[in-house]
Amino acid sequence: xxxxxxxxxxxxxxxTLSLTGCSDxxxxxxxxxxxxxxxxMDENVADxxxxxxxxxxxxxxxxxxxxxxxxxxxxxxxxxxxxxxEEADAKIDKTADKEKAKWQERKKELNxxxxxxxxxxxxxxxxTADKWDEFKANTKEKIxxxxxxxND
Numbered sequence: 001x002x003x004x005x006x007x008x009x010x011x012x013x014x015x016t017l018s019l020t021g022c023s024d025x026x027x028x029x030x031x032x033x034x035x036x037x038x039x040x041m042d043e044n045v046a047d048x049x050x051x052x053x054x055x056x057x058x059x060x061x062x063x064x065x066x067x068x069x070x071x072x073x074x075x076x077x078x079x080x081x082x083x084x085x086e087e088a089d090a091k092i093d094k095t096a097d098k099e100k101a102k103w104q105e106r107k108k109e110l111n112x113x114x115x116x117x118x119x120x121x122x123x124x125x126x127x128t129a130d131k132w133d134e135f136k137a138n139t140k141e142k143i144x145x146x147x148x149x150x151n152d
Contacts, residue, residue, distance in 0.1 A: 063132045067125075067132075070136060070139060070140070071121060073140070073143050074118075074120065074121050074143065077146045077147065078114055080146070081110050081113055081114045081146065084110050088104075092104060092107070109149075113145075113149065116142060117139075117142060117143070120139045123135065124139065
């Protein structure tokens with residue numbers, strides 16, 4: 001009976017030690033998994049930050065390019081308005097009093113459109129990137145209106 005007790009006690013001791021050893025391995029494995037997940041997460045965060053910065057730089061470059069294009073369009077439209085204003089001045093000098101009032105009114109309209117475009121460009125220089133698309137669309141609409149008006 002003493003032999004059986006010793007054998008049972010030995011088996012219990014070996015079993016307990018085996019289970020405890022397995023538990024340490026599992027804990028170590030879990031710690032490694034957590035550390036790997038943390039490292040992966042840190043790498044993903046760093047990659048995301050780099051991607052966001054690159055996208056921001058790309059957007060800023062596009063806004064700058066759009067502003068340059070818009071400035072060219074505004075300058076072209078203002079140049080056309082200036083020519084039409086000069087034409088109106090010439091017609092005011094050459095026409096009868098009855099027609100002068102018509103051409104003076106037309107000149108006033110052209111000057112107002114010119115001032116509006118110049119004011120748009122001043123605002124364009126101060127527009128932030130997040131409002132740029134809306135501003136650009138509004139200004140392009142004004143330019144189209146001026147061009148349509150000049151074709152009449």
